[in-house]
Amino acid sequence: MHLSEGVLSGPVLVAGAALAAAGTAVGLKRLDPDRIARTAMLAGAFFVASLVHVPLGPASVHLVLNGLVGLLLGWPAFPAIVVGLVLQAVFFQFGGLTTLGVNTLIMALPAVIGYGLFSRFLQAGRAAALAAAFACGFLAVLLGGVLVGLALTFTEEHFFNVAVAVILAHLPVAVVEGVVTALCVGFLRRVQPGLLPGRPPAEVP
Amino acid sequence: MIPAPPVEGGDAPGGIDPRVRLAAAIGFSAATAAWQRPAGILAALGFALGLAAFFRLSPRPLLRRLLAANGFVLLLWAIVPFSLPGEALVRLGPLAASREGLALALAITLKSNALVLALLALVAPLPFPAAGHALHRLGVPGKLVQLLLLTWRYLALLEQEFHRLRRAAALRGFRPRTDLHTYRTFAWLLGMLLVRSVDRAERVRRAMLCRGFRGVFLSLHEFRLTRRSLAFAAAAAAAVVASAWLELAG
Numbered sequence A: 001m002h003l004s005e006g007v008l009s010g011p012v013l014v015a016g017a018a019l020a021a022a023g024t025a026v027g028l029k030r031l032d033p034d035r036i037a038r039t040a041m042l043a044g045a046f047f048v049a050s051l052v053h054v055p056l057g058p059a060s061v062h063l064v065l066n067g068l069v070g071l072l073l074g075w076p077a078f079p080a081i082v083v084g085l086v087l088q089a090v091f092f093q094f095g096g097l098t099t100l101g102v103n104t105l106i107m108a109l110p111a112v113i114g115y116g117l118f119s120r121f122l123q124a125g126r127a128a129a130l131a132a133a134f135a136c137g138f139l140a141v142l143l144g145g146v147l148v149g150l151a152l153t154f155t156e157e158h159f160f161n162v163a164v165a166v167i168l169a170h171l172p173v174a175v176v177e178g179v180v181t182a183l184c185v186g187f188l189r190r191v192q193p194g195l196l197p198g199r200p201p202a203e204v205p
Numbered sequence B: 001m002i003p004a005p006p007v008e009g010g011d012a013p014g015g016i017d018p019r020v021r022l023a024a025a026i027g028f029s030a031a032t033a034a035w036q037r038p039a040g041i042l043a044a045l046g047f048a049l050g051l052a053a054f055f056r057l058s059p060r061p062l063l064r065r066l067l068a069a070n071g072f073v074l075l076l077w078a079i080v081p082f083s084l085p086g087e088a089l090v091r092l093g094p095l096a097a098s099r100e101g102l103a104l105a106l107a108i109t110l111k112s113n114a115l116v117l118a119l120l121a122l123v124a125p126l127p128f129p130a131a132g133h134a135l136h137r138l139g140v141p142g143k144l145v146q147l148l149l150l151t152w153r154y155l156a157l158l159e160q161e162f163h164r165l166r167r168a169a170a171l172r173g174f175r176p177r178t179d180l181h182t183y184r185t186f187a188w189l190l191g192m193l194l195v196r197s198v199d200r201a202e203r204v205r206r207a208m209l210c211r212g213f214r215g216v217f218l219s220l221h222e223f224r225l226t227r228r229s230l231a232f233a234a235a236a237a238a239a240v241v242a243s244a245w246l247e248l249a250g
Helices: A010-029 A033-049 A066-073 A077-092 A100-121 A126-155 A157-191 B018-034 B038-054 B059-068 B071-083 B099-122 B128-137 B142-171 B180-210 B227-249
Strands: A053-056 A059-062 B088-092 B095-098
Touching (some): A010 A077, A010 A100, A033 A077, A033 B142, A053 A157, A053 B180, A059 A157, A066 A077, A066 A100, A126 A157, B018 B038, B018 B099, B018 B128, B038 B099, B038 B227, B071 B095, B088 B099, B095 B099
Antiparallel strands (some): A053 A059
16 A cells, blocks of 8 residues: 555655645644644554454455544544654655655545545444445545556556556455444444544543 | 664764754655666665665665565566567567566666665664654654654554454454454454553543643754764765766766
C-alpha cells in the first residue's frame, strides 16, 4: 500500500507532498489538544495491528486498516498516518522521506473520504452500521490502490501495466479489509460505543 | 519486533547535530528524487555510500534492511522492461525486454537504494526524542511532533499488548485460516486493542495534565552546532551541489 523510494517522478512527489501537507494541516487544526494522547495511542495501535498477516487462501495479506482509522479519527487521520509512515520508514524502510507525502495521501485521503461518507451510519441500526463499515473498509483500500495506480501512471505512462497489477492486487485485500472493518465496528458498538463517532466518549474511572 | 525506546542514547550520535542530520537527509532526498540521468543518480549513490562509511554502519544489518526495502523494485523489474517499447535486448518467449525498459528499471533501483541508504545513515540512528525536538526546531508543528513522540513512546508497549491477546487466543486453540471465524477473531482482537489503547490514552492524558500540559509542545532541548556539525553540513551541501552539476551537465 505504499510506494518505494526512487520510483515516482519529481512533479508527482511534489504534488503528493503539497496535498498531504494541506490535509495534515487541516487534521492538526481539528485535533483538540485534549485528544493528542488518544490519537497517538490509536495511531500506535493501528501501526501494530497492520503488521499482522491475515491468511487469504494460500497466501497472506497484511491489513491496511485506513478505513477504520478514518472512521475513528476523521481529519486527524492525516497526521496519525504521517506518524505511522515515519515510524515505518525508520523501523522497516518501507517508504522514506521523498515518498512520505504521496504515501500519506494514498492512505489518508480515502480514510477521510470514508469518514465523510459513512461515519453517520455507525450509530444507526446494526445492519446499516455494518454495511457502512464494510463499504468504508473496502473503498478505503481500493481507493488507495487507485491512487497508487494514478501516481505510477502520472510518473510514466508505460507504468500503466504496473498500475493495473497494483490495483488488481488490492481487490482481495479490500474485501478482507471490509470484512474486518465491519466486524470490528460491530465489536466496538457492543463493547465501547463511545469510541465510534456520534456518541459521547465513555467515562473512564 | 519493534525496539523499545532506549532510556538514553546521547543526543548527537556521530557527533553531528540532529538538526543537521535531518536537514541533510531532507535536502539530499529532495534533490536525488529529481535526478534522472545516470551521472546524477550514481553521484547520489556514491554520496549515500560515503555516508554509510562515515557513520560506520555495520554492513550485514545494513544489507538486510536494504533488501527489505527492495520488494516493490523487484515487481518493477518483472513488468517495466517488458512494457516499455524500444530495442529488444532479451527475449523470453513472446516477451521482449527493451533496452529502455531495463535502463529505467536499473535507474530506479539505484535511486531507490541511494535514498534508503541515506535515510539509514542519517535518520535511523537518531534517538527519537532528540529527532522530535530537532524536527520542531526545523519548523514541524508542535502538535505533530507530540503525536510522533507519544506514538513512538507507546509503540513497543502496544505491540506487547497485542501479542498478549494473540497468545491468549492461540492458547484457546485459535489457528488462523481463510474463514469468517479467523477474520472475526482478528477484528475482535483489534477492537480489544483499540479499547485498551483509548483507556490508556485517557490515563496518559490525565498524567500529562497533572504535569502541567496546556496543549503546547514545549522544548527545553538544547542543541549545539559544533564545528564538526558545521563541517558536515558544508560537506553534505557540497555533495548535493556536485550531484546537481553532474545531473545537469551529464
